[in-house]
Amino acid sequence: MDSNKKYWKGLEELNQTPAFVEKSKGEFAEPIPVEDVLNEAGLSTRTPRRDFLKALGFGLGAVTLAACNRTPVHKAVPYVIKPEEVTPGIPNYYASSFRGQSILVKTREGRPIFIEPNPNAVGLNQGTDATTTASVLDLYDMSKLQNPQLDGKDVEWSKLDSTVVAALNKAAQAGKQIAIVSTTINSPSTLASIAKLTAKYPTTTLVQVDPVSYSGIIEANKNSFGKAVIPSYNFGKAQVVVSVAADFLGTWLAGEEHTQDYIKNRDYKSLKNGKMSRHIQFESGLSMTGSNADVRIAIKPSEEGAVLISLYNEITGQSLAGGTTNKKAQTAIKLVAKELVNAKGAAVVVAGANDVNIQSLVNAINTQLGAYGTIIDLDNYSKQYQGSDAAFQQFLAAAKAGQVGVAMFLNSNPVYNYFNAEEVKEALSKVDFTLSFSDRKDETASLTKAIAPVPTFLESWGDESAKEGLYTIVQPTINPIFNTRQAEQSFLVWSGDNTSIYDFVRQNWEANILAGTGKSWKEILQAGYLYKGSASGSAYSANVDVAAVAAAIVADAKKIAGDVELKLYESPVMRDGRYANNAYLQELPDPVSKVTWDNFAAINPKFAEQLGLKENGKVKVEANGKSIELPVLFQPGQAIGTVSIAVGYGRTAVGKAGDNVGKNAYPLASLINGTVQFVAKATVSKASGTYELAQTQTHHTIEGRNIIRETTFAKYLKDPNSEAGRFTDTHKTYDLWNKYEAPGHKWVMAIDLNACTGCGACIVACNVENNIPVVGRDEVRRRREMHWLRIDRYYTISDEESNKYTKEKEINKADALDFENVSVVYQPMLCQHCDHAPCETVCPVLATVHSSEGLNHMAYNRCFGTRYCANNCPYKVRRFNWFNYWNDSRFDNYLNNEFTQLVLNPDVTTRSRGVMEKCSMCIQRIQAGKLKAKMENRKLVDGDVKMACQAACSANAIIFGDANDPNSEVSKALRNERVYYVLEEINVQPNIGYMTKVRNTFEA
């Protein structure tokens, strides 16, 4: 054991609470009452022999009778006229796009079942985030509306149309505004259809507002550069990144794209070339991005501006007033400023605050660092968030004044996600005619007069433009399932245009987008995207009155400074709450806290102690005159004096799965400086009652084993083997078992701990691919989540304090820590497909056996549920089906109705109650890849087979392939010096190699 660092999964493991010690001894969280049955009383219970025989006889007879049913007659119904492109059993792929990303939709027999990134979209994002992969489930959501509604009753489209047109005419005659309230629209064809409506009804206005607003950046750029846009960022060119509360790997702007670029400077290929970027994060709550930073400084939300002022001072040598007084931050800023200046042209500062002044100051700093034209691109700017808080303010004012005749809500739900819902309701009541395009009767739609439900993107024609110059196509993969109609089609119909939406989109492309490119519509449908932008943006110089901005920042900071400061954030899992009815997402653990099915008040353990809070307790958070009660989560890394709450929870009208999950935190936001800001001065008080969060983090313990290897970049440069701590380097091993031959393929995996950001996209991809059931909050509490792949999150104390806290003198010193400076390592954990698998030797029925391709097979129909294998698995990756999740009314919210089950992958069996399951290494994909090679009469080449998790990973942290092919990417990766195998000392010979985590800390 080279490292003297101590890692822990949860605070109870660090503190070794008695309850935890007790629980960690057992295989299962809840003891199985074996003793109760086998104790003397249990054995001496008198069951008369006759009763026993009666019961036995009846049981036998009943089971026999129950088993005697006629073999069901199966029908085989072929097409009458088979579409030429459909061959039953062979998937079809369609290029489409989701939130501006070019994707491929896999369909089987006409059903969309999986979404993966478009591999041909060179240069675009090659991974999908959790919401993208999970979105396929939304198609099969039972909570959606099946017909248009008027006054809460189902009507025909013709009736709805005549009503809407009458209302539009009335508004137009009265000269009243017709407002389309929407989240950002970057689709050229949607905009064109709105333009059609505007042409017919000139009072039409488009009000764009995003629940998580970025209008601060837009305003700041308008002031600094005269361009009211959000730039796009290329973190691939950044060697030094400073982020002040921007979760840029997760939710901030284009998180997945940032991840892909950012990791290129940190993954094994970059390290091999001796290069690694440095990332410093200042933030209050421990965000996913912060957990990946090399150095992380916990600050209060009110200090964000001050940190940037200090940074500006250090970089430019000026001395603006209002710098930070936080000692740790000051030291870090001194060091980091030097780094930034040295790396001019390859350094960038980003800030998460939705505040004009803070963003203006950031613009000034980035100008100094020469980031414009290299990392920050104002020419090929992002079009993902164009919402304007001011525009929505104006709409509300106009509506309240009775100036709005018709209000239509497109992808917009302000009654839920605007901080002042009462004002929205009041405004709605004063509008003559209201309509929502929501696909369900959500919070806003239930207040509108009419609902014109739209189909999901998988049923629609359309397009998107997430970035200037980038156009992606949206093409349907299935006919609309319900009686829905695209909003664009509705706009056309209401403006008296009878063009079908397909013709409209196509004509719009051919006239405006494809003109001059020499590409045809068909080619675009096949490619899925078109990029017309330039390679990189040109340099810009910010024109900022720094002194005035700094003064404003100081003034605003005073408004939110207090003993307790609140920070609202968007969780990378639930995002802004629009996907709340997606059970896959609800059950995906939050990357850092590992909480599922809830939001919570994250408070530093030390601070919580001061407040007298206990774990599993509840807390009342008050801010801006509103309050909510939430369960407490002790969050290491959280700045003392702060509380973080995720927005996107607490929906009340989203559907079966998502209703009343968590609490709505949007009302705690406020309007500061003209923009909606997620920070506030708050008070926190203990509330009555207890609440157990459904966390996946404490479900397994590491028993102090050395399974995480971590080194620093400096050490790595001296010795690439540093801290790899390979057991086989120092010990000779002996085998009890015969060696398994793998003459054909040997499937292995390499996981780069330095690339994994812990986002969880792989988990959702695995769930969708492998038909993994959703078990719900209660079952997660019982530690029965079914995820085959989990991402373990380990905390450790940052270097500075680790001297105080080493293995030798651990527990007592824990009290002395303030838990602000923790660092985090993520470790994706899945079946290691051990060559000497301990599970295989204990299975009494040979349900789990080894294959000649190095895989550990699991035959569900042999398994009869002894769970010996789970008990004997050192990695705790086996999952037991406690229920028949596919056909059990207790799991009614999720995947047990016939319609939703259409999302299932037909190549993978759904497991029944009482059997064990685990990662199969996507064996259906391996078999399909092999068959494809055989059909083409060729050898299998590297890259033919991709795991679902691998396909989803933007960071390329998961590399899969054939170890028998010395030139495969995985073979190359596994020859890396950083590779180690988890628990290799017990000689189970796992087939998944991990690469040590490297942290580019300050060498001071």
Added chain:
Amino acid sequence: MRNISSVLGRFAKSISVSLVLLFAVTMSSNAQDAKEGAALFKANCTACHKVDRKLTGPALAGMTERHSEEWLIKWIRNSQALIASGDPVANQIFEEYNKVAMPAFSQFSDDQIKSIIAYVKEEEAKANDPNKGGAAGAAAASSDVNNLMIVGIAAILLLAIGVIVILSRVIKTLEKVIANNAAAIEAAKARNEAYEESRKVKFAQKFLKNKKLVGFTALMVVALLAVLGWKTMWNVGVHTGYKPVQPIKFSHQIHAGVNQIECQYCHGGAYKSKNASIPSANICMNCHNTITAADHYDGEISPEILKLYRAVDWDPDTRTYGNNPRPIEWVRIHNLPDFAYFNHSQHVSVAGVACQTCHGPIETMEEVYQYSPLTMKWCVDCHRNTEVNADNKYYDQLIEAHEKLKKEEKMTAAMIGGLECGKCHY
């Protein structure tokens, strides 16, 4: 006489052999062509033509005698052009076949058309050859070990009963000889008539008195029931011979047997997909928009074909489709459980397994039934015995590894992991 006939026979044989050889030699120049022609013919012509009978188009046998090669090439390449040019023969054929135009095959080269003609000639010759061999039968079902065992056991049991009966008789006779005197025998003779009447009863009583025999019979009955029970239990869920009534009396014997339509024509999925797929009704209509089997039904359309027309909503009088198709609900015969993954293309295209290996003599089936048990044992047995198709380049690496091991003479599916759970269960 015998000698003479055998000599004549041998002579005839040698002549026929030399004739065949001669024929083969003369044909050998065309052999390659005929092979290419066969592929082209099957891919392009079988939908409308057969060599020996009329289909949508005329029977092709003797076409080289009826027409010159140049004419045939012109006709095949673009029959419409030939008709338009006013060729009398062409127009006659066009009229004769209800003005159904033969599609143009402009993609064919002269040589390709010549190979098709060569193939037709070859087929013609085969059809005329009286010694043509019967169609290759389906692979014989492997001897059922279970049945053999039961028959054996039954035989042994019968033998044992016989032995016991005979032995007890012998013992009794000996006892009688020792114990009874002649007088007793006389007395018995005197009571002979009465004895005759009660003989059957006596026999039963005797039988019942023989405890060994009773015991043994009881044991046998129990054993028989056990064996039957065992066999029944093992066959729960095995539906060999399952022959449900289908909504349309579709005969594979007519289509695959008599008309020799390639399996692939209808079940294309078997060659490229997991599912063999039941053909969509529009595939049936490719032929059945002209074939109505009216000659078998006194000029009326066959009632079974009418069912097809109803399904696709085709009006044979106006020859138009309606808007109200109703899919045909076939009854599925081969039902594999959901936890077993089976892929047709792996077996048919990669391994080259004939359809008949699993589906039996399908070309003789009036109604299709389940030929194979579809049990795991049956799958595994085949995997144990089937050699891997070494022509496929995918297997190169495995074959190389196997060469090194040199354990067995042939590499079976089982040796490369064909028996592993995860090959079929995931």
